[in-house]
Amino acid sequence: MWIGGIVLLLIMVAAAALPRLASGAAARQQETLVDDSETVTAVIGDLSANATASGKVQAQRAAQLALAQSGTVAEVFVQVGDAVTTDDPLLKLDTAALERAVLNAEQSLVIQEANLAALREPASAADLAAAEANAASAEVALSEALAGPSENEIAQAEANLRAAEAEIAAAAAQLSSARSGASEAELQAAQIQLNLAQTAATQAAEQHSGILVTEAEGFLTAEMLSDMEFAARTQALQANANLAAAQETVNQLLNGDSSSIATASAQVALAAPAVMQLRRIWTCCYLALPQHRLPRRRATLAQAQANVDQLRRGPAESQLVQMETAVEQARIALQRAQNNLAEATLTAPFAGTVTAVHVHAGEEANGILVEMVDPASLEVVLDVDEVDIGKINEGQPATLTLESWPDVEITAEVVSIAPTTTQDNSAVVSYQVYLRLGENDLPVLVGMTANANLITDEVKDVLLVPNGAITANREKGTFTVNRMTTDAEGVASFEEVEVTIGLRDGRFTQITSGLNEGDELLVGTLTPRFQFGNGDGPPEGGGGGPFGGG
Incomplete structure (x- = not known):
């Protein structure tokens, strides 16, 4: 326990020279003091009682920041230790797709707004004339x-x-004829012609071969042989051509003429659509009687007349509402796209210092990306024992020291008390108490250890005496002091006076009754000194003790 911020003026008088004692038998019986005793004066002052606790420095405003959408990080703008202001960019995702989405949404909104404007415009004379013509x-x-x-x-x-x-x-x-083939007689005749052509071709080839091996002699000159070879070769070529033609004729009679089949198929294909169209016309002429055609014609006329009426009176209220709704939906879609683009940039929610960066450019943005605190919002969070928590109230002053600067006191104030206990495995029940730091020039950091003295009670302008001047009778539960008095002749004596005490700390006690300001009191043990020559003996003592300690 200690005295916080209280200045007491204590008059400490050393007992170097003891008061003058009376002479004679009375003097021999007078109590005197030992050499180590001293006197003090009861004074008016201030007194406080304290509770101690320790805790950590925390930031009231701390943030673990993440993005609402995932993506690839394009750029990181900060690093640990950087100071940022509100809305400063911390990192940004790749926004190419998001920018295209914004552009598409802008175009959709323009189109819907144009449609609404066109709907609100009155019909032109040309539009009305076209509708009337229809x-x-x-x-x-x-x-x-x-x-x-x-x-x-x-x-x-x-x-x-x-x-x-x-x-x-x-x-x-x-087509059927071309596909059906020739008769038996036609096939026999063609086969005979093919056989004759084959024989002629064979004979012509043999004749030509014989001429080729014949040599000129006698009347058969070389010129004559050359003419004969030319004539035989020509005859062989013609025979082969006749053979090929005869073979083609037989093939056509057996398999049909492919060109004739193709021609006939094309004629059928061309004629079929025309027949179908003419049949539809014929059916229309006979079957599309008035009772069948009238409903459709009447519906067409009704729609055309409705179009004319709509152009004359303008759009219906329901049409305007529908188009206005479409415009609003397009505007919402644009806002959503713009928000998505804006949310692709992580910004600082308040001014502070970056304490952690968990991602790099090119990585996927997932989970907590950046952490930061506000150094201007530092507070101390204490764990206060339940024995002392009942003495703590919001607004109470306190002083604290930090482990980093144990000799520097910082003023503080209790701002709040947790309504529930701290959840841990300890058997000690404690509550968190939050202190606001006063002005100081120290570079206080989050996480520093703090030791605090909380002023639990305080009195002002009360009568105070040192604890050593008070004797407590434990059996009776009373408190006494030895008050010094001086008679008219200047002889000092001490009187035991019972007092009532109030607030007490480690050094001083408040006296609520029994003393007055300025009373001089003995500090120490009152020890009687006797002269034993006259049969006097020491008096019997009884059981009190000094009210010291804390």
């Missing part, structure tokens, strides 16, 4: 549907259909 055309179509097709239209449609059917039938017959 309505008139629909009305004519309805009238024609009511009248039905004429006899000439029906006859012409039937004639066209019959002609197309005949054309496709002829093409189909030709």
Whole structure:
């Protein structure tokens, strides 16, 4: 225990010269003091009681920062120890995709706003004229549907259909004929021609070969042999050509003429769509009677007339609401895209100091990325024993020292007390008490150890005496002091006086009754000194003790 911020003026009088004692028998019986005794004076002063506790320096404002979205870190702007201000960028993700999303959202908003503006614009004369023309055309179509097709239209449609059917039938017959092949007689005749051609080709080849080995002699000159060889070769070539033609004829009769089949197939393919179209027209002319065509024609006319009416009166309220909603949705989408882009940059939520950076450029941003504290918001968090917590209140003053500077006292104030105990495995029950640091010039850091003295009680302008001047009777529970008095002749004596005490610390005690300011008191043991020559003996003593210590 100690006295915090209290100055007491104590008059300490050394007992170097003892008071003058009376002479005679009275003097021999007077109590006197031993040489180590001293006197003090009861004074008016201030007194306080304290509780001690230790804790750590923490920051009221500390942040572990993360991004709302993941991505690749493009750049880190800070490092540990950097001082930052509010909204300073700490790191940034790769934002190429986010920037494209913002651009797309901006374009969508422009389109929706343009659609809304166009809807609010009154119809132009050209638009109204076009709508009226469509309505008139629909009305004519309805009238024609009511009248039905004429006899000439029906006859012409039937004639066209019959002609197309005949054309496709002829093409189909030709295709069938080409695919069916030749008769037996045609095949036999062609085979005979093929055999004759084969024989002729063989003979021509042999004749040509014989001429080639013949030598000129006698009347058969070389010139004559040359002419004969040319004629034989020409005849052999012609025979081979005839043989090839005969073979082709047989092949066509056996397999059909591929060119004829292709031509006939093309004719059928071309004729088929025309027949289908003419059949639709024919069906329309006969089956599309007024009762079948009228509903569609009437619906077309009604829609055309509704378009004209809408252009004349402007958009309906529901259309405006729908388009305005679309614009608002586009605006929200743009805001969301812009927010996503902004959230790709991690910024400082307050001014402070960076204490940790957990990511580098090129890495994926996940979890806690940057940590920081506000050095201006430092506080001390104490663990106060439950024995003392009842004496602690918000607003109480305190003093503390830091392990780094044990000789420097810092003023502080209790700002809050935790409503629940500290959760740990210790058997000691303690509560966290938060102190606000007073002004100081020390470079205080988060995590430093602090030792605090909490002023639990305080009295001002009260009567104080040193603890050593008070004797406690443990059996009776009373307290006494030895008050010095001086008679008219200047003879000093001491009187035992019972007092009532109040607040007490390690050195001084408050006296609430029994003494007055200025009373001189004995500090130490009152030891009687006797002259034994006259049969006097020491008096019997009884059991009190000094009220010392703390």
